[in-house]
Amino acid sequence: MTTIDEARAATPRPPVARSFAAILTRDLVVTWRELPAFLTQVVLQPLFILFVFGTVLGDLGYVGGDFGAVLLPGVIALNAFIGGLQNTALPLTLDFSYSREIEDRLLAPLPIWLVAVEKMLFGTVRGLLAGAVMIPLGLLVLPGTEIALASVPPALLVMALGAFVGSAIGMTLGTAVSPRGINTVFAMVLTPLMFTGATQFPWPQLERLPWFQVVCALNPLTYVSEAMRAVMVPQIPHLAFWLCLLVMAVAGAGFAVAGALGFGRRALD
């Protein structure tokens, strides 16, 4: 009888890196093909938020003239974060319940946790796209607002990190909840996340509402919004940039590990 070691020798080393690249390429190619539909889907809601809260309420005099400067970085952060979250969680629940399309990937010669990493990376790319497309659109809708060209690269970095945190949370949610419960959970989780994430207000100025300030401090999105303000509109009070980066990194890593573990449980019966 041949031993396991001999069998190992007879089978080439698994081409993990190339396999990972092929899986990511497949996802990117499919996204590229449906890019117009994808962009339409991700820009509509934030566009209306910017227009109504920034332009309309500003013109009517209900909000100050510089509210647009507070709102735009927040909305970009929100779009990247939620983009990452939804684009990871929703396809996953479909894959694990109804279509089972992901089985082909689960049978590829790479460890299952790397398939989870690929899905999170891909969710991050989609979140980053959803955030980045809001920069030009935001400037268009909010004519009074200006951002320095030099702030764009760090803003993209913050978007990427924010999208990654969102994607990792999406992976955790999408694998922890049964496909039947996902709609309920989404409704219960998404709205509170969106409105306690310092998207529509600068967190330091919540001093007069201390309990709400504490609630917002627990939401990872707050740090994405604040970091975005730190790089785009530094004149507005914001949390320290390094603190935001640290929280995003720690939250992202924590949820990524939880998500990958959940994915492993879900992927194997």
Next chain:
Amino acid sequence: MNAVEVENLTKNYRGNPRAAVDGISFEVRHGEVFGMLGPNGAGKTTTVGVLTTRVRPSGGRVVVEGLDVLREATRARQVLAVVPQRTNLDRSLSIRQVLQCHAAYHAVPRAERRRRADELLERMGLADRAGDRTDRLSGGQAQRVMIARALMHEPRVLFLDEPSGGLDPQSRLFVHERIAELRERGVTVVLTTHQMDEAAKLCDRVAILDHGKVLALDTPGALVRELPGSNTLTLALDSAEGAAAAALAAVETVERVEELPGGRVRLYTSHDPGEVLPTVVKALAGHDLTLAGVEFARLGLEDVFLRLTGRELR
């Protein structure tokens, strides 16, 4: 070394007290076509799931091509391929893209991917549909695409979970021919089926599974031969019901008597029917019964199956 070795495999799904697979052991030799027969819920798909690294076993040892599927899952996935019971084709892609993407996941170089895709599309009768999206295929076409996909990385062991479920006779025959062809090429094939004719025709050896256990394992021919009373004589008699049965049950070489409608009686025997007939005629004569007709038959794998697994529905 065998292509597949399964030792005391058990599987308990979470939240299901009954074991789906309950301590099965078997081996599949290199180049063999091995069949797993069993009624619904017998544990066939679960076994294939464990063998293809998709289901975590609760106990036992499972080795494919010398690789432990639990500890060497990533390596094992390089040498095996599976055609699942239910379609799981990537619906965002065309047929050709499905094949090429699968090969890319297995790190097959680009030119080689193209060459193999062309060849398999041709071989599977899909060449004229290569550009179609996979969400508009019929069941039989999807099945053929999944077989082609499985072969893209040239596996040494191919698992087919009900390869002809829901196929028309033409497609079924086509799939059978492809399986025979794989056997010629030395690929080890493990398939599951409920169809006895399919198992008898394709498989070198067959395991009959029920309630997660292996009930019998042998060549289809041997399974039938070893079935007690695998020869039958069906007698047509002019007699009152019941009378003949009692008379014939006394014949030593007859193992079982079954009364059929219309005054007919079926006898089961392991002996040569020609040997049994004279004693039967004598016994009938002793009871003043006359024989109007007789028919000989041999049981098939289906009878073995029903005998082992019973008649009730799952």
